[in-house]
Amino acid sequence: MTLKEFSELLGLSPTTVSRALGGYPEVREETRRRVLEAARAHGYRPNRRAAALATGRAMAIGHVIPTALNHEMVNPVFADFIAGAGDVYARAGYDMLLSVVPDGDELRAYRHMANTGNVDGLIVHGPRADDPRLGLLRATGLPFVVHGRIPGDDTDYSFVDVDNRRAFGRAADLLLDLGHRRIALLNGIATMDFARRRRDGVVGALVARGIEADPALISATEMTEHAAHAATRRMLDLADPPTAFLASSLIMGIGVRRALGDRGLTMGRDVSVVIHDDMLGYLTNGTEVPIFTATRSSVRAAGRRCAEILLARITGDSAPPVQEVWECELVLGGSTGPALTGA
Amino acid sequence: MTLKEFSELLGLSPTTVSRALGGYPEVREETRRRVLEAARAHGYRPNRRAAALATGRAMAIGHVIPTALNHEMVNPVFADFIAGAGDVYARAGYDMLLSVVPDGDELRAYRHMANTGNVDGLIVHGPRADDPRLGLLRATGLPFVVHGRIPGDDTDYSFVDVDNRRAFGRAADLLLDLGHRRIALLNGIATMDFARRRRDGVVGALVARGIEADPALISATEMTEHAAHAATRRMLDLADPPTAFLASSLIMGIGVRRALGDRGLTMGRDVSVVIHDDMLGYLTNGTEVPIFTATRSSVRAAGRRCAEILLARITGDSAPPVQEVWECELVLGGSTGPALTGA
DNA sequence: TGCGTTTGTCAAAGCGGTTTGGAAAGCACG
DNA sequence: CGTGCTTTCCAAACCGCTTTGACAAACGCA
Numbered sequence: 001m002t003l004k005e006f007s008e009l010l011g012l013s014p015t016t017v018s019r020a021l022g023g024y025p026e027v028r029e030e031t032r033r034r035v036l037e038a039a040r041a042h043g044y045r046p047n048r049r050a051a052a053l054a055t056g057r058a059m060a061i062g063h064v065i066p067t068a069l070n071h072e073m074v075n076p077v078f079a080d081f082i083a084g085a086g087d088v089y090a091r092a093g094y095d096m097l098l099s100v101v102p103d104g105d106e107l108r109a110y111r112h113m114a115n116t117g118n119v120d121g122l123i124v125h126g127p128r129a130d131d132p133r134l135g136l137l138r139a140t141g142l143p144f145v146v147h148g149r150i151p152g153d154d155t156d157y158s159f160v161d162v163d164n165r166r167a168f169g170r171a172a173d174l175l176l177d178l179g180h181r182r183i184a185l186l187n188g189i190a191t192m193d194f195a196r197r198r199r200d201g202v203v204g205a206l207v208a209r210g211i212e213a214d215p216a217l218i219s220a221t222e223m224t225e226h227a228a229h230a231a232t233r234r235m236l237d238l239a240d241p242p243t244a245f246l247a248s249s250l251i252m253g254i255g256v257r258r259a260l261g262d263r264g265l266t267m268g269r270d271v272s273v274v275i276h277d278d279m280l281g282y283l284t285n286g287t288e289v290p291i292f293t294a295t296r297s298s299v300r301a302a303g304r305r306c307a308e309i310l311l312a313r314i315t316g317d318s319a320p321p322v323q324e325v326w327e328c329e330l331v332l333g334g335s336t337g338p339a340l341t342g343a
Numbered sequence: 344m345t346l347k348e349f350s351e352l353l354g355l356s357p358t359t360v361s362r363a364l365g366g367y368p369e370v371r372e373e374t375r376r377r378v379l380e381a382a383r384a385h386g387y388r389p390n391r392r393a394a395a396l397a398t399g400r401a402m403a404i405g406h407v408i409p410t411a412l413n414h415e416m417v418n419p420v421f422a423d424f425i426a427g428a429g430d431v432y433a434r435a436g437y438d439m440l441l442s443v444v445p446d447g448d449e450l451r452a453y454r455h456m457a458n459t460g461n462v463d464g465l466i467v468h469g470p471r472a473d474d475p476r477l478g479l480l481r482a483t484g485l486p487f488v489v490h491g492r493i494p495g496d497d498t499d500y501s502f503v504d505v506d507n508r509r510a511f512g513r514a515a516d517l518l519l520d521l522g523h524r525r526i527a528l529l530n531g532i533a534t535m536d537f538a539r540r541r542r543d544g545v546v547g548a549l550v551a552r553g554i555e556a557d558p559a560l561i562s563a564t565e566m567t568e569h570a571a572h573a574a575t576r577r578m579l580d581l582a583d584p585p586t587a588f589l590a591s592s593l594i595m596g597i598g599v600r601r602a603l604g605d606r607g608l609t610m611g612r613d614v615s616v617v618i619h620d621d622m623l624g625y626l627t628n629g630t631e632v633p634i635f636t637a638t639r640s641s642v643r644a645a646g647r648r649c650a651e652i653l654l655a656r657i658t659g660d661s662a663p664p665v666q667e668v669w670e671c672e673l674v675l676g677g678s679t680g681p682a683l684t685g686a
Numbered sequence: 687t688g689c690g691t692t693t694g695t696c697a698a699a700g701c702g703g704t705t706t707g708g709a710a711a712g713c714a715c716g
Numbered sequence: 717c718g719t720g721c722t723t724t725c726c727a728a729a730c731c732g733c734t735t736t737g738a739c740a741a742a743c744g745c746a
Contacts, residue, residue, distance in 0.1 A: 002702055013726045018704060028724065048459035049401065050702035052392045053731050060440075067426055067624075076625045079422040083410055086443030090452075095461065097403075098439045100429030109433075116391040117732095118438065224625045251625060254597055258634070261604065281410075282419045282567045282594060291601070345732055356696045361734060371694060393732035396701050460702095 006044045010035060021046065048095075052118075060095040061085075061310060062119035064109045066126065067102055074100070075223070076251065077299045078125065080280045081147065084303025085123065092311050094120075107132060114140035121310045123147060128191045143313040145306045145322075151193050158313065158321040160305050164194045167295040167328035168201035168246060171274045174293070174330065175244045176209055179339035180272060182217065184235050184242035186228050186252050190220040195248070198276075202246060217242050228255030236263055243339045244272040250283050253292050253335075272336040276328070290333030297328045349387045353378060364389065391438075395461075403438040404428075404653060405462035407452045409469065410445055417443070418566070419594065420642045421468065423623045424490065427646025428466065435654050437463075450479060457483035464653045466490060471534045488653040488665075490645060494536050501656065501664040503648050507537045510638035510671035511544035511589060514617045517636070517673065518587045519552055522682035523615060525560065527578050527585035529571050529595050533563040538591070541619075545589060560585050571598030579606055586682045587615040593626050596635050596678075615679040619671070633676030640671045 007017040012035070020027045020035035027035075038044070052058045063085075065078050086096050097119050101109045110133055113119050121143040124133055127150045134157065137144050146159040168185075175183050185202050188195040199220075203213045216238060221227035228247055232255065235242055247253040253275035257267050265271050277285045277296035285291050309322045350360040355378070363370045363378035370378075381387070395401045406428075408421050429439050440462050444452045453476055456462050464486040467476055470493045477500065480487045489502040511528075518526050528545050531538040542563075546556045559581060564570035571590055575598065578585055590596040596618035603610050610616050620628045620639035628634050652665045 003704095004702075014703080015705080015727080016725055019725090022704080026724070031724080043454075043458065045455070045458040046704095047396075047702055048461045049392055049395045050731090051704075053390075053396050053733085054702080054704040056731075058392065065426075065429075067430075074422045074426040074624055076419060076422060076623075079417045079419060082441065083408075083417040083443050086408075086441060087410070090442065090444055090448075096441045096443070098425065098429060098441050099433065100426050100439070101433060111386075112388070115386065115388040118391045222625075224627065226627050226630060257601075280419075281417055282565075284567065284569050287569060346734095347732075357733080358697080358735080359695055362695090365734085367735095369694065374694080389734095390732055393701090394734075396703085397732080397734040399701075 001042060001044050003044075003046065006039070006042065009042070010038055018046075058118050058120050059093060060097050060119045061089055061307070062097045062099065062113040062122045063125065064099045064101060064106055064113070064122070066106050067100060075126070077249075077278050077280065080278065080300045081125075081303035081306075083281070084298075084300035084305075085307035086303075088304050088307035088311065094311065107136060110136055111140075114142050121145075121314050123306055123310065127151075127193045129193065129196070143310060145310040145313070147302060147306050148193050151196060154323065156321055158309050158323060160302050160309065160324045160326070161194075162297040162302070162326045162328055164197035165201040165204070167276065167297075167330075168198040169205045170201075170328075170330055171246055171276075171293075171295050172202045172205035174336065175246070175272060175274060176205065176211075178244075178272060178336060179341070180242075180244040181211060181339070182214070182240060182242040183244045183246060184217040184232075185219070186231050186245060186247045186256065187218065187220045188223050188248050195220060198246075198248060223249045223252055225251050225255040225258070228252035229259045230255075232256045232259035233262070236260075236265075242271075244274070244336075247273060247275045250275050250277050250280070250285055250292065250294075257335075268335045268337050270340065272339070274336060277331075285331075286333060290331045291335065293333040293336040294331050295328040296331060297326055302326070344385060344387050346387075346389060349382070349385065352385070353381055361389075401461050401463050402436060403440050403462045404432055404650070405440045405442065405456040405465045406468065407442045407444060407449055407456070407465070409449050410443060418469070419623065420592075420621050423621065423643045424468075424646035424649075426624070427641075427643035427648075428650035429646075431647050431650035431654065437654065450475060453479055454483075457485050464488075464657045466649055466653065470494075470536045472536065472539070486653060486656040488649045488656070490649050491536050494539060497666065499664055501652050501666060503645050503652065503665075503667045503669070504537075505640040505645070505669045505671055507540035508544040508547070510619065510640075510673070511541040512548045513544075513671075513673055514589055514619075514636075514638050515545045515548035517679065518589070518615060518617060519548065519554075521587075521615065521679060522684070523585075523587040524554060524682070525557070525583060525585040526587045526589065527560040527575075528562070529574050529588060529590045529599065530561065530563045531566045531591050538563060541589075541591060566592045566595055568594050568598040568601070571595035572602045573598075575599045575602035576605065579603075579608075585614075587617070587679075590616060590618045593618050593620050593623070593628055593635065593637075596637075600678075611678045611680050613683065615682070617679060620674075628674075629676060633674045634678065636676040636679040637674050638671040639674060640669055645669070 003014045007014045017035055020032040089096050099109045124146040127146055127148045129151050131150050134150055149159050149161045206213050219231040245256050247256050256273050260267050267273050275292045275294045277294040278299040346357045350357045360378055363375040432439050442452045467489040470489055470491045472494050474493050477493050492502050492504045549556050562574040588599050590599050599616050600610050603614055608614050618635045618637045620637040622641040628637055
């Protein structure tokens, strides 16, 4: 059913019908009611593509989500982030365009979205050191919001990030207060901005107490259960093994727990573990009592907020960029305890 | 840069340029080369919206992913499924349109996609008993492929499913062969088609050996770590607790393992556990030796296959529906062992 | 050389909406 | 009754591309 057909059906011109549906003031209230009713009755909905072409607005937001080149891994937090953002889009009548591409093709995907004009804005995921995407997007003029931050460039773009440095600094402080001195960090891949900040936070906390960070106790891997398990085993085999672990995600924490179990060690008694909890819907860190002591911040909420900011930038007039750094909560669970002095 | 501008730049008509780019045979080879080169040099890309409007093809596939009404949960397997499908789309030049909606608004989302014509086809996720979506989609005439099956209706639509019934039947058989008689099933929500089939598989295997399925040993919940943990604890508290658990996902298996740990029980020795492994990228079930004994089938591969079938149906002429039921692998890991007769 | 066929290119008509610039109708006023 | 304002609606242009039908140029053949 096209607008033309539909308007003929009503005995009105396409113009009037379009205006009635669009909420413009130039139509009589009664006419509008009649049109709206008929639209509902006949199931008429304007064709998005045509409307997009005519208005220049695509009514869609693009997300480019990279899959690691080798193991085809999709970061599990994307699912929750996207759920949050998608909810906001849906309410505002926007669609979400997803592009899943291998790491190397990312730029091409962004360029594609920018050129073909089927999105009004973009969310940038997983910023890295020397991220080339920012320059590209600035050049296109397309509005965008970054989830995270570009290292060394906090100037003129919008972002939502958690205070990773502070969160991991606090987590390390907690472990230090409990008497731990050999503290391991199971981090994400080193080039990722959040991983760098987390590392800085931990190293900073250690240094503040006059403890030198031991490179052997810092691993930077994919954030999988398996990688965490392997790293934990390796570190436990050291001559002077760590008494505490900081894991960059709940999934990594599970890997740590499994490795401890392999060795007959009990988490929270023999070895302490602190994780960062993204509050994923399907992997909650306990209900009343947290399983893991954790720094936490909802990635779904971040998705929602990024979407809001982006939509505001698209529709609103050129406001200054919005930059939010969220503080993490620090929750105490059963996975931490005082360092065993005898060990 | 529009086609008109671009063609003026070249001193050709829009028609010729369009044809040169589109690969039509009516242009001289030399002209085509010149056009392609200029397009690359000036970064010209046809506007998708306009092309879509003109051709009637949207060059996009829609996915509606529901979030549970209460706890806002996004099924983690979506991420991997979408990664697989997205890869196929990208290669074929299709975009992926995602709609994240609350369970109740699902139908509206499908109708929306069908009416506004910004997708050429749809993937249906998580079919349930009496699923109303099938009827709706049939009515719209939009091509679609179901991931899973609609209960009691295997007639005229395309789907890709794993043989859930057989997989869980085999898993139960394995446990029975090991001497287990009290076998628990931690299943997904009862209305989901896959959950029903899995249940049937387990119950069937038990009945075949003259064992009555104990309703107390079957739980049907969200497939979260937490739900599995809670259900396991509850069952372990029974007067006659299970000696083996069948869990519907790796994440649930982790919940079982944690509950066993709480009780000081060792998985594979005191209690056996078999899971279904979707082979998610970030949650591998061990590397060489599987952690859990598992039935397994890659959900990413399923995503890929669904996408292929859908694209074939969209572009190709009306072929008969493609219906694939995949056999699961059964891999033996460290989580299963003979039933302790003394217990 | 003349005529029918390709071959390469183009003008113009859509695709299904939105939006601009009027026009007709209705009303008040002198 | 003519004039000036609103209000309500409409015709037509436009968004950027694809595609049909036509046309000039080049070609083959008698």
